[in-house]
Amino acid sequence: MEAASVTRAPAPAGWRTNLATVAALMARAKNELLRVPGAAIPGVLAPTIFFLGLNGVFGSLIHLPGFDSGSYESFIVPVSMLQGAGFTGAAAGVNLARDYEQGWVDRLLVSPAPRWVLLGGNVLAASARAFIPATFVLAIGFLIGVQWPGLDGLIVCYLMVAAMAAVAACWGSMLALHYKSQSAAPLMQAGMMGLILLTPAYAPLELLQPWLEKVAEFNPVTHVVEAARQGFVGSVTWGETWPGLLAVAGLLGVLGALALREMRRTNA
Amino acid sequence: MSDLRTGARVVGALGARSIRQTFRRPQLISPIVVFPTLLLAIQTGGAGAGIELPGFPPVQSFLQFMLAGSMMQSMMLAGNSGGIAFAVDIEMGFTDRLFASPIPRFAIVLGRLAGTAALGLFASLWFLAIGLIFGAHIEGGIPGALLAIALITTSAIAVGGIGAAIALRTGSASVVQGLFPLVLVVLFLSSAFFPQELMVEPAKTIAEYNPFSFIVEGVREPIISGIDATQTLEAVAAIAGIILLGLGLSASALRHRLRTG
Numbered sequence: 001m002e003a004a005s006v007t008r009a010p011a012p013a014g015w016r017t018n019l020a021t022v023a024a025l026m027a028r029a030k031n032e033l034l035r036v037p038g039a040a041i042p043g044v045l046a047p048t049i050f051f052l053g054l055n056g057v058f059g060s061l062i063h064l065p066g067f068d069s070g071s072y073e074s075f076i077v078p079v080s081m082l083q084g085a086g087f088t089g090a091a092a093g094v095n096l097a098r099d100y101e102q103g104w105v106d107r108l109l110v111s112p113a114p115r116w117v118l119l120g121g122n123v124l125a126a127s128a129r130a131f132i133p134a135t136f137v138l139a140i141g142f143l144i145g146v147q148w149p150g151l152d153g154l155i156v157c158y159l160m161v162a163a164m165a166a167v168a169a170c171w172g173s174m175l176a177l178h179y180k181s182q183s184a185a186p187l188m189q190a191g192m193m194g195l196i197l198l199t200p201a202y203a204p205l206e207l208l209q210p211w212l213e214k215v216a217e218f219n220p221v222t223h224v225v226e227a228a229r230q231g232f233v234g235s236v237t238w239g240e241t242w243p244g245l246l247a248v249a250g251l252l253g254v255l256g257a258l259a260l261r262e263m264r265r266t267n268a
Numbered sequence: 269m270s271d272l273r274t275g276a277r278v279v280g281a282l283g284a285r286s287i288r289q290t291f292r293r294p295q296l297i298s299p300i301v302v303f304p305t306l307l308l309a310i311q312t313g314g315a316g317a318g319i320e321l322p323g324f325p326p327v328q329s330f331l332q333f334m335l336a337g338s339m340m341q342s343m344m345l346a347g348n349s350g351g352i353a354f355a356v357d358i359e360m361g362f363t364d365r366l367f368a369s370p371i372p373r374f375a376i377v378l379g380r381l382a383g384t385a386a387l388g389l390f391a392s393l394w395f396l397a398i399g400l401i402f403g404a405h406i407e408g409g410i411p412g413a414l415l416a417i418a419l420i421t422t423s424a425i426a427v428g429g430i431g432a433a434i435a436l437r438t439g440s441a442s443v444v445q446g447l448f449p450l451v452l453v454v455l456f457l458s459s460a461f462f463p464q465e466l467m468v469e470p471a472k473t474i475a476e477y478n479p480f481s482f483i484v485e486g487v488r489e490p491i492i493s494g495i496d497a498t499q500t501l502e503a504v505a506a507i508a509g510i511i512l513l514g515l516g517l518s519a520s521a522l523r524h525r526l527r528t529g
Contacts, residue, residue: 045449053456056471058315060462072468186298194306202314209330212313 018117025121026128032095033129043087044133051080051137055144058202066206069233077141078157078228079201082221084133085165086192092126092165093172093188100180105266115263119256123169130165134158146232153231156241160228163248164221168192170255177262199225220247275372282366282379287386289353290346299345299448300387301394308338308398311461323465327492332404335395336416336488337460340480342391343424344451348444350384351431355441358525367526377436377518381428388424392417404491412490415500419487422507429514436521460484482506 051073059072069075099105108118134157138146149157172188179187198215199222205213216222227244230236290297308331316330327333357363366376396406396413406413435444455461457471458480467475475481486503489496 046452049449049452049456053452053471056468057456057462058318059468060321060466061315061318063321064317183293186302190298190302190306193303194310197306197310197314200314202311203317207317209313209316212310215313 018114021113021117022121022124025118026125029092029095029122029125029129043084043091043129044136046087047080047084047133047137048140050083051076051140052144054080054202061203061207064203064207066204068204071145071147073141073144074147074232075229076202077138077146078160078232079196079199079225080137080141081134081157081161082164082196082225082228083193084137085130085161086168086196087189088130088133089126089165089168089170090172090185090188090192092122092129092169093174093176094182094185096122096173097176097180097182097184100176100266101182109266116260119170119173119259119263122173123166123256123259126169126172127162127166130161131158134161149231150236152236156236156244157228157231160224160244160248163252164196164224167248167251167255170252170259174255174259174262177259177266180266195219195221196225201225220251223247271372275375275378278371278375279379279382282376283382283386286350286353286380286383290349290383290387293353297349299349300342300391304338304342304345304391304395305398307341308334308395315462318462318466321466323463325463325492328405328407329403331399331402332492333488334461335399335404335491336484337455339392339395339416339420339487340423340458340460340484341451341455342395343388343420344427344455344480345448346387346391346424347384347427347431348447348451350380350387350428351435351444351447352441354380354432355435355439355444358435358439359441373522373526374519377429377432377522380432381425384428384431385421385425388421388428389417391424392420399491406491408490408494412495415490415495416487419483419500419503419507422511423483426507426510426514429511429518433514433517433521436518436525439525454478454480458484479506479510 054076055073058076061067062070062072062075096105109115142148168188171191175184175188175191178184198212198219200208200216202208205216205222208216223243224247227241230240290300312331312334318324319327319330319333325333354363363376367373396416400406406416408415431444431447434447435441438444457474458478459467459475460480464472464475464481482499482502483506486499486506489499
């Protein structure tokens with residue numbers, strides 16, 4: 001009788017079970033961060049160096065006619081926060097490739113958890129982790145004179161940061177599951193770096209070179225950068241916020257679907 | 269004489285091995301080619317209007333101005349990648365086997381540096397080709413291009429020496445990899461990407477005394493205006509100083525490793 005109860009098939013996983021699985025995967029990512037704090041340093045350091053470096057090097061661009069901000073540090077800080085999100089998301093992909101190499105992903109794949117839940121745990125953990133570099137860069141920014149973006153500006157900026165980290169994690173996970181090797185790390189990082197910087201990252205759209213202006217016009221991340229930046233260089237408007245929300249939703253939809261397809265193709 | 273010939277053959281073989289190693293691993297080649305090329309495109313497109321600022325030196329285009337900075341970035345990352353690969357060799361015991369073989373010890377370090385120099389040469393050719401393809405003029409002509417190539421190649425030996433010293437001292441690839449952000453700091457605090465006079469304090473003052481600013485100006489001058497003896501000599505002096513530092517640190521680290529095992 002007792003043996004029969006042991007071999008009984010588990011109840012179908014409901015949304016509670018799925019949420020618990022996502023939470024467990026996020027907790028694992030948090031534990032990784034607490035146990036190896038040094039692992040988070042490159043993700044924090046790189047955007048901070050870019051922020052301070054770009055400000056020191058290109059700060060005088062604000063003297064160009066047509067530059068719509070009087071403070072380059074305020075103009076560039078949201079870009080560095082998004083860059084931090086991009087690095088963090090790409091790192092989630094690298095970690096997934098490492099987990100695959102070490103056999104951890106195989107164990108997840110034979111579990112009864114749906115594939116989208118496994119992907120969701122990884123992506124949401126990256127979103128949460130992205131707050132660390134973003135907050136560090138912003139704190140440094142305030143120290144050197146970044147203007148207060150207002151509570152609404154701050155909320156929109158952090159929303160874009162979290163969403164961009166999720167986009168980067170989908171991109172990184174897709175590549176990790178496709179190549180099944182940490183060797184794909186440069187592609188994960190370079191892809192995100194290109195996506196975030198081929199926008200009006202360094203100067204307003206009108207001041208970019210014609211070829212970059214064209215690329216930026218078609219790059220959906222331009223709307224994300226502009227939504228994240230609005231509070232730092234002016235006031236927050238719905239007109240500048242919704243294109244950013246639409247862009248991240250579209251990117252998440254496309255890259256999430258591609259990452260999920262790779263995960264479904266991956267056999268344990 | 270025979271010892272010298274053997275040493276040269278070992279240096280050649282180890283140098284060739286380190287080049288093959290770099291081109292076979294995406295993690296090593298990507299920072300040398302992909303990131304600096306991507307950054308060159310982004311910075312040229314994003315900050316190109318900067319040449320209209322008062323005080324910007326006369327240049328044909330921002331791409332022409334940026335070529336020297338991109339070569340420097342690629343060369344410095346080649347030095348860092350060389351250090352990482354050297355540390356991996358130490359971690360995997362390959363260097364121990366070299367220590368146990370009847371070859372001169374200095375050849376082990378020089379072999380790695382020869383490989384790094386070749387990657388520096390590759391970086392300078394890569395960026396000159398990109399510049400020429402996208403319409404940048406080399407104002408110093410062929411002699412100017414050769415001077416820029418020579419300065420970048422010897423700078424690679426200088427930076428590679430420091431990378432090799434750290435690899436030998438720590439024997440840890442992750443420690444050498446951790447220097448990657450430092451490369452960016454050194455570059456941002458030099459005149460690699462913008463004229464020093466137009467930079468914002470405190471980067472402006474630091475860039476004035478940064479030896480890498482002297483090197484980048486020495487590489488840039490033949491590209492944007494022509495060969496200038498003073499700037500060339502300043503660049504050579506800066507490179508010589510860093511080579512001496514790198515070789516001194518490498519020799520000391522090598523002795524330490526041989527003593528402690």
